[in-house]
Amino acid sequence: YFNPGDISYDVEDYVSPGDYKGLKIDRKEVLVTEEEIEAAVSEFTDDHAVLKNVTGKIEDGMYVNVDYSLVVEDEYLGDYSGSNKEIVMGYGFICDEVDRALHGHKVGDYVNARLVLDYNFGDYEGKEASYVVKVNAVYRYEAPELTDLLVMENTEYDSVEDFRLSIKNDLLAKKESESRNLAGEQALLKLVESADFKGYPDSLYAYIEENVREIQSYYADWFGVEPEELFTEEELSDYILLETKKELLVEAI
Numbered sequence: 001y002f003n004p005g006d007i008s009y010d011v012e013d014y015v016s017p018g019d020y021k022g023l024k025i026d027r028k029e030v031l032v033t034e035e036e037i038e039a040a041v042s043e044f045t046d047d048h049a050v051l052k053n054v055t056g057k058i059e060d061g062m063y064v065n066v067d068y069s070l071v072v073e074d075e076y077l078g079d080y081s082g083s084n085k086e087i088v089m090g091y092g093f094i095c096d097e098v099d100r101a102l103h104g105h106k107v108g109d110y111v112n113a114r115l116v117l118d119y120n121f122g123d124y125e126g127k128e129a130s131y132v133v134k135v136n137a138v139y140r141y142e143a144p145e146l147t148d149l150l151v152m153e154n155t156e157y158d159s160v161e162d163f164r165l166s167i168k169n170d171l172l173a174k175k176e177s178e179s180r181n182l183a184g185e186q187a188l189l190k191l192v193e194s195a196d197f198k199g200y201p202d203s204l205y206a207y208i209e210e211n212v213r214e215i216q217s218y219y220a221d222w223f224g225v226e227p228e229e230l231f232t233e234e235e236l237s238d239y240i241l242l243e244t245k246k247e248l249l250v251e252a253i
Helices: 034-047 096-102 119-124 148-154 160-194 202-223 233-252
Strands: 050-053 063-072 075-088 110-116 128-142
Touching: 034 160, 063 096, 096 110, 096 128, 148 160, 160 233, 202 233
Parallel strands: none
Antiparallel strands: 050 128, 063 075, 063 128, 110 128
16 A cells, blocks of 8 residues: 555544454465466576577578678668678568568578668668678577476476476465455455545545556556546546545554
8 A cells, every 4th residue: 555654644533444344255266277387487498598500591580690781873881781790580670671581591692682761871861772681690599498407407496397386386376465465455445335434634645646646657658658548537536535545444444
């Protein structure tokens, strides 16, 4: 909760809790599936993936080492050329046209990627050009097989069996914690419904409102939107009032 700290008031002036003895909240049985364990194992092996040479055709997601030269009307543009550049296919590190041209090729091939230059090329904007690209090497990340050795070298466990059991226990503990928190929130909401509220301290409401609006602004910045695009003023006011009531009730109990 919001921990209002040194805000002073007599909580009895604002709320009388209802009868909460014998309050029951249904909690579903917490289970961990094999799919969840496998997902965690895959995340672990992916974290220890290593780059390996590829002799076959270039595909999206592969790492490619290239030499490249930009030519405009038979003029070599050294400022836009380079050697031994590492690119990741599909991300347009040089340009999208180069990525498309490289698809299906392999080590040792030369490709020609044609394009029309944009404003980034200054006086050459609008001119037709070509990137001449040589493929020096191709790599891809490959996740290792989950083995006892991999487990021993990178965890505190000695076997795949122990490691998988630890994953299951961690997932179970996380789900148990989430279940308890949800049950506590559901119980508190039921108590709010049964309590008798006689207003609220303006100082507590203002404190919670300030914190809620700060959180709203943080997430608005995160998503690149205006704060009012996340919640309407009515929704925000209802939420602030509910949090104020919950804070009062927790103190009263």
